[in-house]
Amino acid sequence: MHHFKKFILVLILVVFNSCGAYFNQPLFQEPSRVGEFSRSTDQLLDLPDAAQKLEVAVYNFSDQTGQFKPVENGSTFSTAVTQGGTTILIKALEDSGWFRPIERENLSNLTTERNIIRNTKQEYIKNLDPNTPPLPALLYAGLILEGGIISYDTNIVTGGMGARYFGLGASSQYRQDRITVYLRAVSTTSGEILKTIYVSKTILSQSLSGNFFRFVKFQRLLEAETGITQSEPVQIAVKDAIEKAVHDLIVEGVKDQLWSSKGGKEVNDELVANYVKEKEFEESKALYNRLFVNREYKNTISVSGGANLIDGDFATRRLGFYGAASYQRNLNSFFDFGVDVAAFELNNGEQYSNIFGSIGLNGIFNLLPKDDLAPFIYAGPGLVVDVREITDRQTRFGQAFFKFQYGAGIQYKLNPRVGVKIFGEHNVVLSDELDFRVNGKRDDFYFNFGIGVNYNFNWKNKSKKENNEDIEDEN
The missing domain is CATH 3.40.50.10610 (ABC-type transport auxiliary lipoprotein component)
Structure with missing residues (x-):
């Protein structure tokens, strides 16, 4: 057996590994055929x-x-x-x-x-008949x-x-x-x-x-x-x-x-x-079928969701929820400025669990700004705020902690207005008291992993002259 x-x-x-070889292998001579x-x-x-x-x-x-x-x-x-x-x-x-x-x-x-x-x-x-026509x-x-x-x-x-x-x-x-x-x-x-x-x-x-x-x-x-x-x-x-x-x-x-x-x-x-x-x-495509997309819009809003993972003073680490909304302003082809607000859960199982809010300011660098599939990196300062009151320990509702975040991701432009992105982010808190426990000299930090949707737009409507120019370009 x-x-x-x-x-x-x-x-x-x-x-099955190379079934094409066995279903298409030339076992017999084939006759000539039309090209x-x-x-x-x-x-x-x-x-x-x-x-x-x-x-x-x-x-x-x-x-x-x-x-x-x-x-x-x-x-x-x-x-x-x-x-x-x-x-x-x-x-x-x-x-x-x-x-x-x-x-x-x-x-x-x-x-x-x-x-x-x-x-x-x-x-x-x-x-030969003398009236015979000559060669054409x-x-x-x-x-x-x-x-x-x-x-x-x-x-x-x-x-x-x-x-x-x-x-x-x-x-x-x-x-x-x-x-x-x-x-x-x-x-x-x-x-x-x-x-x-x-x-x-x-x-x-x-x-x-x-x-x-x-x-x-x-x-x-x-x-x-x-x-x-x-x-x-x-x-x-x-x-x-x-x-x-x-x-x-x-x-x-x-x-x-x-x-x-x-x-x-x-x-x-x-x-x-x-x-x-x-x-x-x-x-609009370059070598290797890279599709170039011009950035027609200066402003971007996005919503994203995912998971959070804390790395603090407790040994148990479990995933918590993460959700965020952000706004970005295009400065030039490579650089954006953005602000985001987020809510997330830090989860150490039975040892510690709490819900926080955060706000962050980021400078975003677009590595391939005109590609439809483009990576990006970002970094900036931020603030973490305790948004849930703790009853079994000391009350800390509204207490804030300064932090510094940096991350990287990749975004795909479905069209000039709409795109999707996936990213990972490391948040370094400038305190060791985020999880109510001080142990050693290292500060607490946590990770955010998410996927989001971008929507691009312009604040002001185009002027009459710009609209006429667009119509002429279309014609």
Whole structure:
């Protein structure tokens, strides 16, 4: 029975720890298939019809990074990204339905073939009708698309986690790379660069593994291992970035009235409005998907609740309740000034229990003031007041003690007005009589732990001029 349990444990480890490896492992050869869509393909295909297709030429859109594929040992002459960027771009232009691509990458091949046709007609077709039209002229482009893959950064984010207990373990690792594409449209009549588009795409690689290593009996070792590694194909990432660049180029051209959709102004306005909203959101994020939120409001009120833990002269320590309300005034991007009032219980079990109130003044330092998830630290002086009369000991209602508090926390902005926070605070009382007992030279202190909700606002309404400016910005 004991060995049967061991077998079941190993079976669970093998099947469930990396089940993806066993449900997706390539056991048989697969036939060729149509190429996969990227995340931007549907967005490109859903564009409205163009009022008129534009002839566009692409001479070269290739890898400009010069990087070779990284390997652990030795060297390789294989490039890190695909060299077929021109082909991918032409396919994206066709899929959009807004452009008529013209062959320019291998123009010498095209002109050579046309010369062969022309010479063949002159030399070998003697009875050619003199009224036969000549070979049609080549199309010429109104736009030339230039640019390329200008950056491929590896290991911009790496990490992992793992655990092992009595020979049973599992681990995971991940890595994120980044590819960057620039695309510009050039007018063939004037040489003016009409638009330049910048797009970046992350590439994710991850691995999961599990293992079992244990002696099941004397000189009998049981060992099992399983795992799976998945990497996003670089070619799909390049395709995604190029398709996104073509989509943005089309909408930017509609926005600047360089070209138009078949639906006219109404369709154009809707297309541009959706794009501008998405662009504003993307531009508010920095590297590593850090979302930046501008502080539009100078004042913040918050309510919070949690637990209190005293560290005084009694050995027994139990959690008591904690509740607080606070007001903060924004001084600049990094610093706030705040005042808070709180009620809490100091609980030493049967030895001592009492309810106090406190007021504190704090200087708050925001470490990442524009991030939606931002840590903060604070410190300042305060006052603790006994708010409950003690009948079995001496009466001390209203007696106050000076204190100094400092703490740290993290807040998350749900939107510009509302946010949530979690924090911990250490309060050092400048007295050893907080718990009615004096023992040694150390003063009493206590901890507050809480979670709260913030509400941001401005005291004064905006002036008529500021409202008009906001309306102009929205338009």
